Amino acid sequence: MIIHMDIIFVIIIYIIVGLCIGSFAGAVAWRLHERKDFVSDRSECEHCHHKLSVLDLIPVFSWVFLAGRCRYCKKPIGMSALAVELFGAVAFVASYLAWPFGFDNWLPIGLFVLWLVAVVFMAILFVYDLRWKLLPDRVTFPLIILGGLFFVGKQILLGTPLASWPLELILGLLPVAGLYMVLYVVSHGKWVGLGDVKFGILIGLVLSWQSGLVALFLANLIGSAYILPQLALGNMKRSTKVPFGPFLIIATVIAFLWGREVIDWYTRLLSVGSL
Numbered sequence: 001m002i003i004h005m006d007i008i009f010v011i012i013i014y015i016i017v018g019l020c021i022g023s024f025a026g027a028v029a030w031r032l033h034e035r036k037d038f039v040s041d042r043s044e045c046e047h048c049h050h051k052l053s054v055l056d057l058i059p060v061f062s063w064v065f066l067a068g069r070c071r072y073c074k075k076p077i078g079m080s081a082l083a084v085e086l087f088g089a090v091a092f093v094a095s096y097l098a099w100p101f102g103f104d105n106w107l108p109i110g111l112f113v114l115w116l117v118a119v120v121f122m123a124i125l126f127v128y129d130l131r132w133k134l135l136p137d138r139v140t141f142p143l144i145i146l147g148g149l150f151f152v153g154k155q156i157l158l159g160t161p162l163a164s165w166p167l168e169l170i171l172g173l174l175p176v177a178g179l180y181m182v183l184y185v186v187s188h189g190k191w192v193g194l195g196d197v198k199f200g201i202l203i204g205l206v207l208s209w210q211s212g213l214v215a216l217f218l219a220n221l222i223g224s225a226y227i228l229p230q231l232a233l234g235n236m237k238r239s240t241k242v243p244f245g246p247f248l249i250i251a252t253v254i255a256f257l258w259g260r261e262v263i264d265w266y267t268r269l270l271s272v273g274s275l
């Protein structure tokens with residue numbers, strides 16, 4: 001019973017920290033976009049520019065209690081603030097519960113910390129792309145560096161011989177970064193943006209090539225599940241530009257944490273189908 005309570009307590013901590021991370025990511029994205037100072041400028045309402053108080057910044061609760069509106073001018077705040085807070089909370093708690101490498105010694109624990117930092121950067125990208133339909137270099141480049149460190153740590157943890165590292169890297173980059181690069185060149189940047197290609201590099205560094213394929217498949221699945229009903233209901237036109245980054249980011253987190261399970265499930269499905 002005591003162990004049980006401990007786990008619940010830890011989960012609650014991860015949810016709270018994740019919510020705050022999501023809220024922080026929203027603020028960072030806005031500062032990046034407005035080119036504001038990171039330390040001295042306080043968050044403000046984008047309509048009436050009223051400085052926000054601590055009360056206005058409590059994740060989810062402030063959004064729910066104010067019904068998604070500014071407390072001062074009553075104009076809508078937008079769903080992106082809520083979406084990124086929920087992304088942060090779910091990604092943090094899921095990372096803890098489904099962490100694939102264990103917590104046995106400093107190396108997997110170090111990788112866990114690196115991954116959580118990457119989740120913070122992904123949360124910034126998530127909300128930035130939702131709002132301004134762009135994955136800025138100032139976030140994707142640090143993510144690629146984090147991904148590089150993660151790659152090295154992961155190969156050491158898995159005991160991959162040094163001679164096989166380049167092959168692991170190339171295989172990892174093929175499913176998303178490689179495919180997106182081809183699509184980018186063929187379509188002259190119409191189908192995918194260069195930001196998606198750069199995010200694909202992170203996927204290649206952090207995920208196995210198998211999980212990379214899962215991420216690619218899930219991103220399209222989630223994207224279709226979001227877009228098709230809205231097209232059918234007439235809320236969206238075929239020409240509406242939908243940012244793909246958020247789908248890709250959600251898919252990456254799922255594929256990283258549960259890629260193995262998805263592949264196992266799929267192979268079992270195939271073997272049952274062939275009986």
Ligand SMILES: [Zn+2]
Pocket residue numbers: 045046047048049050070071072073074075
């Ligand atoms: Zn306002």
